[in-house]
Amino acid sequence: MNNMAWSSLMSRIRSRTMSALMMVLLVSVGGAMAAGGQLEMDFYSNTCPHVEAIVRDEMVKILKEAPSLAGPLLRLHFHDCFVRVHTLLFRVPSLYSRLIIMHLEMNEYRIKKLFQGCDGSVLLDSTPTNTAEKDATPNLTLRGFGSVQRIKDRLEQACPGTVSCADILALMARDAVVLANGPSWPVSLGRRDGRVSMANETTQLPPPTANFTRLVQMFGAKGLDIKDLVVLSGGHTLGTAHCNLFSDRLYNFTGANNDADVDPALDAAYLARLKSRCRSLADNTTLNEMDPGSFLSFDASYYRLVAKRRGLFHSDSQLLANPVTRAYVQRQATGRFVHEFFSDFAQSMVKMSTVDVLTGAQGEIRNKCYLVNN
Ligand code: HEM
Numbered sequence: 440m441n442n443m444a445w446s447s448l449m450s451r452i453r454s455r456t457m458s459a460l461m462m463v464l465l466v467s468v469g470g471a472m473a474a475g476g477q478l479e480m481d482f483y484s485n486t487c488p489h490v491e492a493i494v495r496d497e498m499v500k501i502l503k504e505a506p507s508l509a510g511p512l513l514r515l516h517f518h519d520c521f522v523r524v525h526t527l528l529f530r531v532p533s534l535y536s537r538l539i540i541m542h543l544e545m546n547e548y549r550i551k552k553l554f555q556g557c558d559g560s561v562l563l564d565s566t567p568t569n570t571a572e573k574d575a576t577p578n579l580t581l582r583g584f585g586s587v588q589r590i591k592d593r594l595e596q597a598c599p600g601t602v603s604c605a606d607i608l609a610l611m612a613r614d615a616v617v618l619a620n621g622p623s624w625p626v627s628l629g630r631r632d633g634r635v636s637m638a639n640e641t642t643q644l645p646p647p648t649a650n651f652t653r654l655v656q657m658f659g660a661k662g663l664d665i666k667d668l669v670v671l672s673g674g675h676t677l678g679t680a681h682c683n684l685f686s687d688r689l690y691n692f693t694g695a696n697n698d699a700d701v702d703p704a705l706d707a708a709y710l711a712r713l714k715s716r717c718r719s720l721a722d723n724t725t726l727n728e729m730d731p732g733s734f735l736s737f738d739a740s741y742y743r744l745v746a747k748r749r750g751l752f753h754s755d756s757q758l759l760a761n762p763v764t765r766a767y768v769q770r771q772a773t774g775r776f777v778h779e780f781f782s783d784f785a786q787s788m789v790k791m792s793t794v795d796v797l798t799g800a801q802g803e804i805r806n807k808c809y810l811v812n813n
Pocket residue numbers: 509510511513514517580581582645646647648649654671672674675677678679680681682684752754
C-alpha cells in the first residue's frame with residue numbers, strides 16, 4: 440500500500456471511529472436525560488397504589504419509637520444520592536479499535552456510564568470480595584438501615600418485587616422531614632436499585648473539614664449549585680454529630696495539636712462549651728446536638744447558629760465565607776423567612792433526590808435492601 444492510500448485508509452478509520460464514539464456518547468447522554476425523565480409521580484399507581492401511605496404509616500411508627508431517627512434517615516438519602524458509581528458501559532470492539540491499537544498505539548476506548556446516584560447503593564452490605572459504601576469511613580456513622588428494611592418488608596407483603604429501595608429512601612427522607620415539622624415535597628418515583636456499591640467511591644461525600652471552594656465543587660459535581668449548598672446544609676437543623684468529626688476545630692486545627700490550636704471561625708463561648716463535651720481529639724463516641732435544643736425539629740434555627748459562628752462543622756462555618764451564602768444565612772437567621780427556607784429546601788431536595796437515578800430496565804428491584812438479587 441502506498442503512502443497516500445495508507446493515509447486515506449487511516450483517515451477513514453479515524454473518522455468512522457470518531458462517528459462511532461459520537462454515537463455512543465449521544466446514546467449515553469440521551470440515556471441519562473431519558474433516565475431522569477422517566478421518574479413519575481404516579482409510577483406505582485397500578486402496581487402499588489398505596490406505596491406512599493404505607494411508607495408514611497410505618498414512618499410514623501418508627502419515629503414514635505425512635506424520634507432521633509429523623510436526622511439519620513434524611514442523611515441516608517443524601518449519602519445515597521451523592522455517591523455515584525462509575526461503571527464500565529462500553530468498549531469499542533470492532534476492527535477499528537484493533538487497527539487503532541495496532542497503528543496508533545492507543546488503548547481501547549472505554550465509555551463510562553456515569554449513573555447510579557440515588558440507587559440504594561448505600562444500603563448494600565459488603566461481601567467477601569467487595570467493601571461496600573456502607574463500610575467506608577464517612578458512612579460508619581449512618582443509622583437507620585433497619586428501618587429501611589422494615590418498610591421494604593411491609594412493601595414486599597403489599598406489592599412483592601415492585602418498589603425499589605432507592606424510592607423507599609427518597610420517600611422516607613421526605614417523611615422524616617415532614618414528621619419533624621418541616622416542609623413536604625412531591626417525590627417522583629421509579630428509581631431502580633443499583634447492583635454496585637464501592638467504599639472508595641465515598642470520596643464524593645463532602646467532609647466536615649471542607650472549605651467553601653471544595654463544597655461548591657462537590658455539590659457542583661452533582662448538578663447542585665451554591666443555593667442548593669446553603670439550603671441543603673439546613674438539613675443540619677436535625678440530628679447529632681460525633682465529637683471526632685469536628686474536634687480538630689477544638690484541639691488541632693492547623694496540625695499543631697494543642698489546646699490553643701482552634702478554628703478561629705468558631706465562636707469563643709461555643710468553643711468552650713464544645714470542649715467541655717468533647718474532652719479530647721480521640722473522643723469518637725460523644726454525641727452532640729447539631730442544633731442544640733431543637734435537634735428533633737426541622738426549623739431555620741440552624742442559620743441562627745451559623746450566623747453566630749456556632750455551626751458545628753468547619754463546612755457549616757464556610758457558608759459565611761461567600762457573600763451569596765452569607766446573605767442567605769443572615770436572612771434566615773432573622774427567623775422571619777422560614778416559609779422561604781421551607782420552600783427552598785423542598786426544591787433542593789427534589790433536585791438532590793433525582794441525581795443520576797437508574798430507571799426503566801436499568802438496575803433491578805432488590806428483594807432485600809442490603810443484598811443484590813441473584
Ligand atoms: C454540606 C456538606 C455536608 C457535610 C460536610 C456534612 C457532614 C456531616 C457530618 C460530619 C455529620 C455528623 C455525623 C455523625 O457524627 O454521626 C452530619 C450529620 C448530618 N447531616 Fe450532614 N453534611 C453535609 C450536608 C448535608 C446535607 C445536604 C444533608 C441533608 C439534606 C445533611 C444531613 C445531615 C443530618 C440530618 C445529620 C444528622 C445525622 C444523625 O443524627 O445521625 N447533611 N453531616
